[in-house]
Amino acid sequence: MKKDIFSFTLIVGIVFLLSTSSIYAQLLDSASLASKKIYNSLEEALTEPDKVYRLDLSSYGTDTWGEQNSTLSELPESIGKLFNLQELDLSENNLTTLPNAIGDLKNLQYLYLHSNKIKSLPIAIGKLSNLRKITLEANRLIDLPKEMANLTNLLSLDLDHNSFNEFPLVITQLVNLEELSIHSNSLQSLPGEIGNLRKLKKLEIWDNRIGALPEEIGSLVNLQMLDANSNLLVNLPNGIGNLTNLTFLNLTQNSLKRLPTSIVGMKKLIEIDLSYNALEALPQEIGNLKAVKSLDLTSNQLTSLPAEIGNLTDIEQLDLNANKLKSIPKEISNLKKIKELVLFQNELTSLPTELGNMTALVSIDLNTNLLTELPKEIGKLSNVQVLVLWGNKLTQLPNDLCNMEGLMAIELQDNQLMKLPACINKISNLIKIDLSNNKISAAEKKRLTDLFPAAQLDF
Secondary structure (H helix, E strand, C coil): CHHHHHHHHHHHHHHHHHHHHHHCCCCCCHHHHHCCCEECCHHHHHHCHHHCCEEECCCCCECCCCCECCCCCCCCHHHHHCCCCCEEECCCCCCCCCCHHHHHCCCCCEEECCCCCCCCCCHHHHHCCCCCEEECCCCCCCCCCHHHHHCCCCCEEECCCCCCCCCCHHHHHCCCCCEEECCCCCCCCCCHHHHHCCCCCEEECCCCCCCCCCHHHHHCCCCCEEECCCCCCCCCCHHHHHCCCCCEEECCCCCCCCCCHHHHHCCCCCEEECCCCCCCCCCHHHHHCCCCCEEECCCCCCCCCCHHHHHCCCCCEEECCCCCCCCCCHHHHHCCCCCEEECCCCCCCCCCHHHHHCCCCCEEECCCCCCCCCCHHHHHCCCCCEEECCCCCCCCCCHHHHHCCCCCEEECCCCCCCCCCHHHHHCCCCCEEECCCCCCCHHHHHHHHHHCCCCEEEC
């Protein structure tokens, strides 16, 4: 008899488990999920809970009648009845918290909570083991529950524009995380444990108060994008050179004084922004970053450039304005792909003759320097359309300038010129000539006016 009762109980248990598991739908891939109907009303969704995979209750959503959803200030516990729900959008509301029933959404993969007033998350959030992405930006969070460590499938976490003063350590346990955004908070440091996130590909920590990066940042060997702009960084750790897969590095608006020689290891870098720092020199090793296409060094304290800058032969954009450069190396002429040469607001007194080899240039800006003359080789730059030379000490221009047949605009104001070359009429495409605040005679003004009747001439 006891054996029969045990057998019956066992069968009932198995049937219960099978029936329970059949209630929950399989997890859908992103394409399959995108094809499912989006419900915009919780009331409608609760009438057929087994069919609801996607629910949009954001204030941008619309209800059954096409009306914009009203703003939610509270999410009812009944949300937990939507056992097949895999995408939930609660963004742009006035939520301050979430119900514990949120933990019943075992199949939830995508949870959008940005732009609310959430101050804390319930520990039940840790039950969402299938969660792949959660957006929590623009809330009022100061910490995260330790139970979030259970979100082992989480790939993307967005926490920007909250009130974090300290980096939540629980994040460092999310070892499958690929994207982390925690910019625009008040972080003062990153923990060494961030090195645990070895699958991380994208890290945004800009607009904080971070004074230093930990050496362990170099453990993020899969990192492709690092944005740490607008912090308080003075130096970079040597370990940063281990980021061999990094392609994008933004460190603008910090207080960097030097770069470590270990950057030689970052050979996949394509775009580097080091503008608005305090760099006084560049290491020779920068010449090893041969994949770089864009390098911004605007507003630093550079007085010279290493000859190795000429090794960046794939570079297309180089910004060096607002430094203290007194000269530029002749090797810069190796940068054959650059179309815009930006060197204004420096202390240049001369230009290398090799500049004439940069035949891809279409724009040159050398305003506010100390140039007294131009090399005749500038005439080789037949593709240049805009030449900006105002605010120098030029007394004359070389006749070779007339070979720049593509030139359309030339800005020469605030120099010491008395005339332009006699052959200037060879540049038939000129539509703008600015000679304000020079020493142009009345006769020269008339000559130029006659030569270029349709151009904009400023004297």
